[in-house]
Amino acid sequence: MKKYNSERAPQAVGLYPHARKQGDLLFLSGVGPRVAGSKIIPGVTLNESGDIIAYDIEKQCHSVFQNIKYILEDAGSSWDKIIDVTVFLTNMKDDFNTYNKIYASYFKDNQPCRTTVEINCLPTPIAIELKVIASL
Numbered sequence: 316m317k318k319y320n321s322e323r324a325p326q327a328v329g330l331y332p333h334a335r336k337q338g339d340l341l342f343l344s345g346v347g348p349r350v351a352g353s354k355i356i357p358g359v360t361l362n363e364s365g366d367i368i369a370y371d372i373e374k375q376c377h378s379v380f381q382n383i384k385y386i387l388e389d390a391g392s393s394w395d396k397i398i399d400v401t402v403f404l405t406n407m408k409d410d411f412n413t414y415n416k417i418y419a420s421y422f423k424d425n426q427p428c429r430t431t432v433e434i435n436c437l438p439t440p441i442a443i444e445l446k447v448i449a450s451l
Contacts, residue, residue, distance in 0.1 A: 323385035325349035328438050333386045336451065341392050343447040345403070347439060348378035351385075356441055367440045372410040375443050376417040383447055392449045397427045399448040407433035410442060 318332035319341075327333065327344065334343045349356050358374030359367060384394055402418075404410050411431070418429075437444050 319386070319390035321351075321386045321389035323351055323389065324382045325351050325353075334390045336390070339451050341387070341390055341396075341449045341451055343383065343386055343445075343449070345437075345444045345446050346379060346382050346386065347437065347441045347444045348375040348382065349439065349441070350378070351382075356439070359440060359442075361440055365440060367442075370442050372406075372413050372442055373417060375441060376414055379443055379445055380417075380421050383445055387447075387449055390451075392451050394421075395425045396449045396451070397422075397425060397447055398450055399428045400430070401446040402429065402431040403434050403437065403444045403446075404431060405434060405436060405442045407431070414443065 317336040319334040319336070321333050324333055324346065331344045333346070334341050356375070357378040358371030360369040362368045387393055387396070402414070404414060
């Protein structure tokens, strides 16, 4: 299985690649909204301890979708080849409607299978992460 890492997407926070190819499929690791080459998280305000005090789910959605696009392109796939998406939200009640509206605008033409799950937290101070499977 070939590994892929995109210079345009944020570095992984653990020992894993951005994506792996198996046959004609590309499996992406969980991708968040951080900005490549920095610790900046669009739409997030942290206190001195690094805890989230405010966030903008809309900005995070746009950023995570852009990071997914970078990884797909750099691995030889594209947005229109996404076949399955798992979405992790830390606040389903407050964020789902906004996220769902933005998601619909990005997936208007390509409508992959999707699962959305609320979780307690993510490894970095973010409110959304996506795991994607795409064809090559």
